[in-house]
Each structure stands twice: as structure tokens, then as C-alpha cells.
Amino acid sequence: MRLQQQVMKMIRRWQGGAMPSVHIDQTLEGGLAKYGIGAVLCDEQGTIRAVNHHFEALCGFNRSELVGRPAPALRSGIYTSTLLDSVLAGIEQHGLWQGRLYSRHKSGRLLAEQLTICRYQAAESLLLCLVGLSQQEQMPAQLEQQGVRMLDPLTGLLDRPGFYAELEQCCSHGMPFGLLSLDLKNFCQINTQFDHHTGDVLLQQLAERLRLLVGSRELIGRVGGDGFALLLPGLSSESQLQEWSEQVLRELHRAFDVGPRKLRLSGTLAGALWPRDGDDHHQLLRHADVALFEARRQQRDYFCFSAQMLDRIAHRERMQKELMDAISKNEIELAYQPIWDNRLGRVAKLEALARWTHREWGVISPVEFIPLAEQSGLIQAMGEKLLARACQDLKQLQAMGYDWLQISINRSTLEFNTLNPDGRDWLDVLHQHELAPSSFIFEITESIFMEGHEDHLQRIRALRSAGCLIAIDDFGTGFSALNYLRLYPMDLVKIDRSFVQQIPGHTQDRLLLKGLIDIVHNLGMQLVVEGIEREEQQAFICSQGCAYTQGFLFSKPLAWADLMSYLRHHHPVVETGQACEPTPMLAI
Structure with missing residues (x-):
């Protein structure tokens, strides 16, 4: 009997019963071990509840890095938030959903995953995802032409759309995290004074330093030519965000070896906290930009967003309008x-x-x-x-x-x-x-x-x-x-x-x-x-x-x-x- 027929027979047998949650991990390991197939159990919001060892090997993450977080395909930065709706609709209509989705390995490279997804009746309604790798692990040209988001080719970090997609997913789960925006100062002068290759090497070295600093659970994106963003899970206070900003600035200010030269960078950091500083990811980003503007205006290395900042900005906007009127009326x-x-x-x-x-x-x-x-x-x-x-x-x-x-x-x-x-x-x-x-x-x-x-x-x-x-x-x-x-x-x-x-x-x-x-x-x-x-x-x-x-x-x-x-x-x-x-x- 072919592998697919055997797997489908097992799925139908599981669908007919009800397995207590305490035995889920044992079921995923024992039932699928001989087939060499990765298995994931998710709730209907796409949050992972259990995985087997083969899936850990496929994606590069360990169980503690996966459980409680969105499935890798949902936070890959490739797909929009409507993907899960399409999968659920297919399951309701046909009893299961099959197809190929692109995910990201822990190293950042793309994986082409062949998935079969159906309902799994345990103590609660879950989705069972059976995952195997397609022979084709590169992004197809037609998807690339359709604007599917990829990693930043220079640094290997998430590109801007990919990072923003991850940010949106994190905001939807409500768990606290910190957002840091980093804007390099006068970076264009490096390209002018030296050359673009020197600038590219500096960006690559900075990206690697940020990777080593934040580790695997945090997310880093290159969101502009000389702009970076970091998403730091679990942060809930300004003091924690301040500590992270100091670490980032230390890495930034440490000299970079570029060929025979030692070059230094400087930048401006801004921070914001979820869910304190935004109702959605768009507002969180806007408030981080507000803090970045304030940091630049006050010539400070770091500024964290606060509600008082909005009051000051509103006052400054009013003062600007009043100043305009005063000039026109010769009141200066x-x-x-x-x-x-x-x-x-x-x-x-x-x-x-x-x-x-x-x-x-x-x-x-x-x-x-x-x-x-x-x-x-x-x-x-x-x-x-x-x-x-x-x-x-x-x-x-x-x-x-x-x-x-x-x-x-x-x-x-x-x-x-x-x-x-x-x-x-x-x-x-x-x-x-x-x-x-x-x-x-x-x-x-x-x-x-x-x-x-x-x-x-x-x-x-x-x-x-x-x-x-x-x-x-x-x-x-x-x-x-x-x-x-x-x-x-x-x-x-x-x-x-x-x-x-x-x-x-x-x-x-x-x-x-x-x-x-x-x-x-x-x-x-x-x-x-x-x-x-x-x-x-x-x-x-x-x-x-x-x-x-x-x-x-x-x-x-x-x-x-x-x-x-x-x-x-x-x-x-x-x-x-x-x-x-x-x-x-x-x-x-």
C-alpha cells in the first residue's frame, strides 16, 4: 500500500475516536514514527499545541520554541492572515485540506512543505497537520513574480513585509513583547566615502551581531535601507526595553572590521511595548515611529514611546499652528x-x-x-x-x-x-x-x-x-x-x-x-x-x-x-x- 494511502487510513481512524490531550504527544510519536512524517497539532487559531520529533528535525526548532506559538507557515512572512480561513474552509467542504505551503527553517531558509490537514477529535477540537518536504525547496519563480515576500537577500533577516507579517501575528495573540526600531545615522556617507560594498559588509556584520544578541526566539527584520526592527517576546516594562536598547547600542558602537579598516556606526533607537502602546500592529508601528522622531529631534540615542509623548506632540502641533498664525498676523x-x-x-x-x-x-x-x-x-x-x-x-x-x-x-x-x-x-x-x-x-x-x-x-x-x-x-x-x-x-x-x-x-x-x-x-x-x-x-x-x-x-x-x-x-x-x-x- 502506498504511503499516502496508509497515512489517510490512519487519519480516518483517528478522526473516528477521541484521544485525551495527555496522550497527544505519544500518539504523534508512536503512530507516525515509522512513516518519517512530521506532525503538528494546532488549535483553530493556528497556535501549536504539540509536535513530534520528526517535525522538529524538519523545521530546525525544538519543541519549546514551537508550542504556544503560531505555526511556522503562518509566521513566515509569506502569507496573509487569510491563509487560515482558506484552510478551514477547505476542511469544512472536503473533510481535509492538502497542498504545499512555504515555511521558514530556523536558519531562515525557505522550506516547501507538503501538508495534509484535517480535524482531530481529542478533548477539544484540534487540527492535525501532517508535514513532509517537497522535492522542490526553492521559491518558485511564479510566486516570486506575484510579490511573495522573501528574506532580505543581503542580510538574511526578514524583509519589511515579512517582519510586519510576523508583527501582526504576534499582536493577534496578545502576549506582551517589546518592539525596537533602529535607524542608522549618516549611513549614506559610508557609501559615498568608501563604496557600496563596504556599506553592504557593514550591514551584514550588524545583522549577524543582532542575531547573536537576541537569539532564536526573537525576530529581526531589515525594514529599510539603513533601518532594522527587533521583536522581543516577553517584555512588559520600559526598564526591560531600556536594557535591550543598551545592549543593541553597545553592539552598534563596537568597531567593525571591514577589510583593512575599522569603522564605527551610530544610530537612533526607539521602543514601544505591546499591548500597552497600540490597539493593533499598525498603531504600534506608528507609535514606534513617533518615538524615533522624538529621539532624533532631541538628539538622543534612545527614546521609548509613552502616552505623554502623544500629549507633547499634540501640543507641538498646536503650537506650530499658533506660530503660523502669529507670523501671518505680525505677532512675533x-x-x-x-x-x-x-x-x-x-x-x-x-x-x-x-x-x-x-x-x-x-x-x-x-x-x-x-x-x-x-x-x-x-x-x-x-x-x-x-x-x-x-x-x-x-x-x-x-x-x-x-x-x-x-x-x-x-x-x-x-x-x-x-x-x-x-x-x-x-x-x-x-x-x-x-x-x-x-x-x-x-x-x-x-x-x-x-x-x-x-x-x-x-x-x-x-x-x-x-x-x-x-x-x-x-x-x-x-x-x-x-x-x-x-x-x-x-x-x-x-x-x-x-x-x-x-x-x-x-x-x-x-x-x-x-x-x-x-x-x-x-x-x-x-x-x-x-x-x-x-x-x-x-x-x-x-x-x-x-x-x-x-x-x-x-x-x-x-x-x-x-x-x-x-x-x-x-x-x-x-x-x-x-x-x-x-x-x-x-x-x-
Whole structure:
């Protein structure tokens, strides 16, 4: 008698009786051992209840890794959630279902399984699956052409559809797990600096490290060109997810050997917990993406999703809308902080600073709304209006007799990068208000120079050629390199307040600041030292020959009416339009 006929005869005999659950494993082993056929008992949701040893050998997993989890074909990432419905419908109509399904071996390779599935009456209604391997173990070309999901060919991990299918299955069973999303930073630079083969080797080595780290029960997917995701069963707390994130980051930051080179990677991790952070797998993924965005925004290595995060995002979205309205209604105002000329003993410049007072929230810190304007693309519209406002105010100051004052105004990296190479957009605004370009100082951040674009140098030269002055703002806080001062023509260097907080008492800070001052002066540029709050700080700065200082010792940023009072007190204007001699109070 042929093997198939013998197996079918056994199935019909089993269908006619009822076997207690306690004897299920014995039945699967003893009844099928001589045929060399794998056997699996599942419930109607596809969750495995028992397997025999031959099935363990076929799929590579041991019994403890299979029982209680979906059948391998259901979590292979190849089939949709409707597969089980089709199998059950076939059993109801014909008494059994036969066909070939593609599963994944524990190693990740595909298996073509020949299955016979029928009902098995034990203490409860179960499905008996008899499994044998087809001669053809490779994915047929026609299935591949139909878009059937496969492993990622480069790393051997699940591809994105496969991982998401596994995620959907795990969510349907309700058991807790953690989800980690890993996004590599600046990975494209590796392909540019070296070659794509180097990038591929790095991805393969990272995939192998993640495999070894999480073991066999966890799932890993390559869900983007430089993105990975990990599904970690049994995790139910943020502290557990935090521990896993630290392990992943350690593996990521450890040097990789790529031929003769040792290369390092960096990345951003985000976590979410099931079922706490989602109603389904789609929402869980969205919330993990939200956490990833927050981690990038705050420049953190890891961020775990929380309900409070949604509140903050909702608040930020509302603030963005309110900011847009405030810009359109000219509700963003300017305050001016005096910059003191130490040689002449008077105010020489005014730094224009954006201020926003919301009708409901009150005063909103620039630290909060300026980055929001940059991230949302509103910074250009806001910058255009503030430049026009500064021109109007300077024009009025000149009419009052303060014609020596200059306005210093910050321009964001985005504004600078989109400026015409000849500086026309900014210069046109000055010309419209009949102001000399020499009355304006444009402050830019040193991070602009990291990009090294020739266009940046062209813009700077165009603005300076027209008569404008260019200042590096907050020098020393970012990607400082004194080489920038040599390569880019600057007029002013603004030293950040962090350099003066402990002078003159702190010897190292004093020597460092003195060195910076000497270098800037030797390059033919002038200094504005920010953050001066005490007389002894001002005395030291003046002793070093610094031209300009700025800080609360002189004045906080002033609204227009307060600025008028300040100027009238320190520099009263006579009827001829000329200012009287400056008061000596701060001319140290």
C-alpha cells in the first residue's frame, strides 16, 4: 500500500475516536514514527499545541520554541492572515485540506512543505497537520513574480513585509513583547566615502551581531535601507526595553572590521511595548515611529514611546499652528540687546532677538519656538518679516539721531542655504528701506561651515562686497575649528557666554579665552564677547583689547519702548540730531 494511502487510513481512524490531550504527544510519536512524517497539532487559531520529533528535525526548532506559538507557515512572512480561513474552509467542504505551503527553517531558509490537514477529535477540537518536504525547496519563480515576500537577500533577516507579517501575528495573540526600531545615522556617507560594498559588509556584520544578541526566539527584520526592527517576546516594562536598547547600542558602537579598516556606526533607537502602546500592529508601528522622531529631534540615542509623548506632540502641533498664525498676523516681535563699544564707551550695535507672547500661554521662550520654526519650515517666513521689522526700527532710530547704530540679526542655516548666491534677497530688503548695507550685521552659526559648500563662500563674499558685516554666532559651542576663521572672510566673531562664566578666577578658562582672543585679533577680525554679567569679567575682557561686549551687565533684551528709555538715558540726543557725550558708567 502506498504511503499516502496508509497515512489517510490512519487519519480516518483517528478522526473516528477521541484521544485525551495527555496522550497527544505519544500518539504523534508512536503512530507516525515509522512513516518519517512530521506532525503538528494546532488549535483553530493556528497556535501549536504539540509536535513530534520528526517535525522538529524538519523545521530546525525544538519543541519549546514551537508550542504556544503560531505555526511556522503562518509566521513566515509569506502569507496573509487569510491563509487560515482558506484552510478551514477547505476542511469544512472536503473533510481535509492538502497542498504545499512555504515555511521558514530556523536558519531562515525557505522550506516547501507538503501538508495534509484535517480535524482531530481529542478533548477539544484540534487540527492535525501532517508535514513532509517537497522535492522542490526553492521559491518558485511564479510566486516570486506575484510579490511573495522573501528574506532580505543581503542580510538574511526578514524583509519589511515579512517582519510586519510576523508583527501582526504576534499582536493577534496578545502576549506582551517589546518592539525596537533602529535607524542608522549618516549611513549614506559610508557609501559615498568608501563604496557600496563596504556599506553592504557593514550591514551584514550588524545583522549577524543582532542575531547573536537576541537569539532564536526573537525576530529581526531589515525594514529599510539603513533601518532594522527587533521583536522581543516577553517584555512588559520600559526598564526591560531600556536594557535591550543598551545592549543593541553597545553592539552598534563596537568597531567593525571591514577589510583593512575599522569603522564605527551610530544610530537612533526607539521602543514601544505591546499591548500597552497600540490597539493593533499598525498603531504600534506608528507609535514606534513617533518615538524615533522624538529621539532624533532631541538628539538622543534612545527614546521609548509613552502616552505623554502623544500629549507633547499634540501640543507641538498646536503650537506650530499658533506660530503660523502669529507670523501671518505680525505677532512675533523684536527685542534689542545693546552691544557695548569698549573703546568709545557707548552702545554701538543692537542685537535683534525674536520674541513671542501668546494670548493664552504667555511668553514663549525662543529656545522653544525658534527650533519649531526651523523644523516646520516656518523660519523663512518669520525671518523675512523680522528683517523687514528690524529695517523699519533702524530707520526710525536713524531719524532720531542714532545714526551710528548697527543692527545685528540672526539668520538660520536654512535661510542662509536658500539665499541667492549674490545675496539679493536680503540686500533688496535693505535697499527698499533706504538703508546702507553697512548698517546691518548678519549672524550665522558655525555649523554652516561644516557643509563646506562653495555656495556658502559665494554668499558671504557677496554680502560683504555690498557692505554688510558677517558674524559667527556662539563661536565655540558647536563644530568649532579655527580653520573656519582662515577660510571664510568674517568681520566679527561672537564668543559664547560659556567661555566667560568662570573668568577671571578660573585659570584654564582665562588662558583658553585669551588664546582665542589673540587668534581672532591676529586674523584681523573683531570680537563680541557675550554673557558679561559682572564687573570683573568686563575688566578682564577690556584688558585683552576686545572691542565689544554684550550681557546683562549692560542690559537685558529690551522691547522698543524700553530701548528708547535706555538710549535716552545713556545717549541723549540734542535737537541738532547729534548725541551728547556718552555716560562713563560702563566705559571700563
